[in-house]
Amino acid sequence: MISLMMVRLPELIIVLYALSILFYFIDFIGQNRKASQLAFRLLSIVWLLQTIFLFFYMFHTGRFPILTLFEGLYFYSWVLITLSLAIHKISKVDFTIFFTNIVGFTIMTIHAFAPGQMPSMADQLISELLFIHVTMAIFSYGAFTLSFVFSILYLLQYKLLKEKKWFKTLWRLGDLKKLERMSYVLNVIAVPILLLSLILGLQWALIKLSVFQWYDPKIIGSFLLIIIYGIWLFLRLKREFNGKRLAIWNCAAFLILLINFFLVSRISTFHIWYH
Known part of the structure; x- marks a missing residue:
């Protein structure tokens, strides 16, 4: 049943x-x-x-x-x-x-x-540290995804306003300031969660794995994400970029996140149980 x-x-x-x-x-x-x-x-x-x-x-x-x-x-x-x-x-x-x-x-x-089957290695490597690491990473990815959605809405609203297309959809998208603010808040939440997840993941790997490669594509890709989103937050705080450029940057960062999640994980030796 x-x-x-x-x-x-x-x-x-x-x-x-x-x-x-x-x-x-x-x-x-x-x-x-x-x-x-x-x-x-x-x-x-x-x-x-x-x-x-x-x-x-x-x-x-x-x-x-x-x-x-x-x-x-x-x-x-x-x-x-x-x-x-x-x-x-x-x-x-x-x-x-x-x-x-x-x-x-x-x-x-x-x-x-x-594929829904779990390799036997996952059973051998399971630990509370790994559980916390993966859970936090996925929650951070969820927050980054919502931030990306708000950036898409920002760009759509910006385009409609620029073209002076006044119809009901325009008002329902929300004002630009609110959309940009929500995107920023979600990234502020997601970045430290992802950073803590990476720290816990590295600690788990050092404890559990007999051979650990710092130059693994997954590790490099994850820290690259932290750097990209960190620069985005810095530029936003310093008001170096306007809302449109920040939204485009955020969308590009999210595409890199997807590449890191789907492609880089496949070629990683560090995440061999996650294929």
Whole structure:
């Protein structure tokens, strides 16, 4: 029964997730508040089902599911939905939840086709330090993703204002100052979380691994991310760049984050259990 549920539940989640995004898209192009409300209810159901699946998976495996690419993608998707629902309630910026969950649905779809088996090495290397390291890293990635979404909304709003296209969508995107501020706050939260995650990961590697390479692509890529986002924060604080240039920089940084997460992890010897 549990095995059948673990097979069928993700299929139901993807269908409901797709319907939610469809209704958000209808609201986006037609300013349909009923479609938006229905989409929000469907997304809430998706979050509930994802949470249930997460607990069933934990019960089935006897551990927190973050040690493989298959598990990490699912948890990343769950984090995105959780943060987007929370921020939607707090910020009241329309379309934030729509753009965030386009990313979340993509991650969930990739997860559905990712290999789900866990190498035996993951069992051998598991520890509380590794658990904290991976969990913090994924939460930081979730915050960076939302920051990217706010930058996309900023650029879209900026373009509409520049072209003097006055229609309802313009007002629902939120003012530029608020969008830029939310993007900044999320990066301020994400950068120290990622830095602490890297420190814990390095400490775990020094303790657990017999051979440790500082020049591993994953380590270099992760610290490169810290530097890029650190420069972004510095420029923002010093007011060296205007909002548009900061938004473009933030979008470019997020693309590097995706490369680091999907590509660099594949060629890393440091994250050999995460393939």
